[in-house]
Amino acid sequence: MQKKSSATIYDVAHRVGVSLATVSRVVNGNNNVRESTKRKVLDAIEELGYHPNAVARGLASKKTTTIGVVMPDVTDMYYSELARGIDDVANMYHYDVLLTNTDEDPVRETMAVNNLASKQVDGIIFMGNELEREVLNTIAGVDAPVVLAGSVDGEGKLPSVNIDYVEAIKEATTAVIKNGHDRVAIVTGPITHAINSLHRIVGYKAALEDMQIAFDETLLFATHQDYAAGLQVAEKIVSAGATAVIAYDDEVAVGIMNYLRDNGKRIPEDFEIITSNDTKFTLVTRPEVTSIGQPKYDIGAVAMRMLTKLMNNEIIDDTQIKLPHTLERRGTTRN
Amino acid sequence: MQKKSSATIYDVAHRVGVSLATVSRVVNGNNNVRESTKRKVLDAIEELGYHPNAVARGLASKKTTTIGVVMPDVTDMYYSELARGIDDVANMYHYDVLLTNTDEDPVRETMAVNNLASKQVDGIIFMGNELEREVLNTIAGVDAPVVLAGSVDGEGKLPSVNIDYVEAIKEATTAVIKNGHDRVAIVTGPITHAINSLHRIVGYKAALEDMQIAFDETLLFATHQDYAAGLQVAEKIVSAGATAVIAYDDEVAVGIMNYLRDNGKRIPEDFEIITSNDTKFTLVTRPEVTSIGQPKYDIGAVAMRMLTKLMNNEIIDDTQIKLPHTLERRGTTRN
DNA sequence: ATGGGTATTGTAAGCGTTTGCAAATTGTTT
DNA sequence: AAACAATTTGCAAACGCTTACAATACCCAT
Structure with a gap:
């Protein structure tokens, strides 16, 4: 049973008798900490039930480990499967997902992107059938990387993952x-x-x-x-x-x-x-x-993977990915 | 076209020649500001393309205007419709939604709730077929209000929205x-x-x-x-x-x-x-x-509405809501 | 012991806002 | 014109954490 009002990094530092910096280091897996003090800090963290405050962390580090997903409608099976692919790899890389439904309304799409930007998301995955000028402009104004999933933009400049x-x-x-x-x-x-x-x-x-x-x-x-x-x-x-x-x-x-x-x-x-x-x-x-x-799930997953690279400033050879498609012959065609 | 590196509240204050506090007031719709200075501030905001940094705001105010949604699977039509209801009223009240898929795994449910707590969400909506002891405990440890949507807990203590x-x-x-x-x-x-x-x-x-x-x-x-x-x-x-x-x-x-x-x-x-x-x-x-x-959409919507009240410390008469159901007679029954 | 290099730890300056409280300005009243 | 009350503003202290940079501590060879 943990106490309601959570402990801060200060509390654990004080408890162990080390500085905030040291606690911060062990919390962030920084190696420059003597094994013995690391143990003590870890114990204190355990005892106090300390959980880092992600908001404070975000302010200080300028990284929120949160990405934004803008989609037409969660209820649409096509998009929800992409979303699932996105979410799974997002979690894999420890990102959380801020989800917004737009119903393909350019106005809401614009608002969504701006809103995500002010929430300081580290990246955005955008889905929708059409990218209006307006939306494209606001995307260009955001300083977090954006990748399109299952969506094309006329000019073909944005990173994207699709089929052909x-x-x-x-x-x-x-x-x-x-x-x-x-x-x-x-x-x-x-x-x-x-x-x-x-x-x-x-x-x-x-x-x-x-x-x-x-x-x-x-x-x-x-x-x-x-x-x-x-x-x-x-x-x-x-x-x-x-x-x-x-x-x-x-x-x-x-x-x-x-x-x-x-x-x-x-x-x-x-x-x-x-x-x-x-x-x-x-x-x-x-x-x-x-x-x-x-490969709906994969489109989402690959888009998200690409976004992690972008957020990490890694160089990417090809930013316009086309995944393979098939033709599933079933009962509504003779052959 | 807005500049990439966004302006801070300091920039606009400086530009207008007022204090941070004043800018903050107009941004937050506080009335104690002379009409004329409000205009000037608003203009400056416009010119600088200033957007408040939600993270900083969250740290200072202890409110993130973000709620967490924990669900089994976005891909499941039943839950995605609830999610849509949630998202719509969340937006209506200016909340953003942090979405997590758990596949009903108690371990992941627990992690999700803890993670949301450290992200300082203002509230959580939980969906899932079963609430294990473990999950129930961690929910109890979170200091943000939680409401169940389309889900029952054996003890029936948590606020919830369901049908009978x-x-x-x-x-x-x-x-x-x-x-x-x-x-x-x-x-x-x-x-x-x-x-x-x-x-x-x-x-x-x-x-x-x-x-x-x-x-x-x-x-x-x-x-x-x-x-x-x-x-x-x-x-x-x-x-x-x-x-x-x-x-x-x-x-x-x-x-x-x-x-x-x-x-x-x-x-x-x-x-x-x-x-x-x-x-x-x-x-x-x-x-x-x-x-x-x-009324899937409504279950989500009502749950979210209830959450807004809880987050707002409003008194709620009934926290265990049952929405009306029907029987839609169609072709798989004779009558 | 001594000097130098490396491994640890601490200091303190932010990060961008909110907000209680005090100061300043403006308006009223007599 | 003085005195007092509202209105408007500004000050400055948080919020909880990260991170250069500086300071110490520790280890080994001489």
Whole structure:
């Protein structure tokens, strides 16, 4: 049972009869302390139930051993898996994580970054579909390193960890085309977002071109990122004459599938679906849904690892990391 | 464009020609400042791009405006929804959230709480299925208020926000019995956990008793909390002769359902299922799964609101809050 | 013993704010 | 114009710890 009002470094120093500096040294694992005094200090610490005050430590050392994570929504399976990867390696390196949900609102993203900066975090991991100018500017103004996880910025200057979205979508699109479809729809988020216009759509078009199929703008759909959106866009996809779809979000994909099945379509016989995030949603449905496979946990973990290096001023060869993706063929594609 | 090395309160005081105290006052919205000087200070702050250093502020004021959240796993939909509720009201009251995943490991829970304490958080919200003695003790040793969200402690002394688990399970069980089942299985987590032995099983038995059905121990199952576990336990449930099941976790429930359907059972004609958490999983499958309805977001939000009061030393009439639950009848029950 | 080098330990100046209390300024009242 | 009360400010001491730099202590070879 420890006493409520905690002891300070002064108390233990006084107790042992040494200076604050010495106590500080043993607490911080500094070797320049005689073994015998180290023992005495350690004992006193034990007896007094002393725990260093991290705030004071932060003020004095200018390091908080805390990083900030800015994400759209913890509730979104895709991001929460990245977050888990981040948190695990953060702990591994003894960092704590300050979490902020932004719902992708640039205003909140900006506030979050500024807030984290004033809390003196040692680094920030940023996730979100789009990096607006404004947000990019405030990130540039922060003096803690920032790395993007599962997110691209148009200019491609910030350190980041992703998969190759162009290639991934291209492969998925090619796969359904090879299964005989010549009208494959693609649903993404707003085309104003770089990740859609500069990556997903590009990959999609590349596949079409490779397979000698003319691009048809009416096969492009942009939706919100949830189940209801999938339910809604499904009908439009069908009436556009598509017989397959590449979706950017698993909930959307499942929404599309359920709408189609509820309306008599057979999957995959009548219609094929490939989604992008490979979250648990894809395994839970019948049929299970074919998906681009993303190492979500690893994206987070690698981003965090990179951040530790940055915070440590280590030199990094490549700051734009692309992790390998796969195509997990399941029940919503014939092949 | 703000300068990198940020200005301190001293800089703005110097710039305006007032004392630190005055700047501090305007920054903190203290009224005892002449309107005209407040303006000047505000201007200087603007020009210098001054942002208060939260760490220094924390040291001086002994308040960090940061709370800690200890949870099993961000990746678990149930908890992440609670977390979202927590985060939203935390922001509303200008608190930041320090997040820790514990995977329900008592050792890590203990470390997390201690770590948060040394980071001087103003309060803690704890989530987890079971509060071991050890964890309870360290919580007692922390001088920041702690509230439990979606979690019960055997002794029931800590402030908490939950639903009435006994009643909820009782209703669910009664519902399937009324649909004609006399052998309904129940799957929970370890019976060593209070929430199972003291709540869920109790509710289950109460329903049996009410409906004059003898309790049969072979209908009790304990599993891990994931899809695979559901797949595995399903067979045992069937061979135990059950024709309905009450599950404590949505992934488990879906696992059970998929196993059964893949093996020729018709749901709900041949077998009924009710789950407990009402996450998105229940809506995404076909049929959709009947579930106890829990106000997950609200549990988090209310817990956080309560924490703000505690941190503010306000008097609270009831510290053991039970929020209303429902029974969402969907496709895995006939009625 | 003595000198020199190394291993230990202590000193004290921050780190950027808050805040109780005192000093100064301004406004009222008579 | 003096006296007194509010209002506004400024002073300076914390807050609990880190960290150059200085001071001591200790060990060994001479």
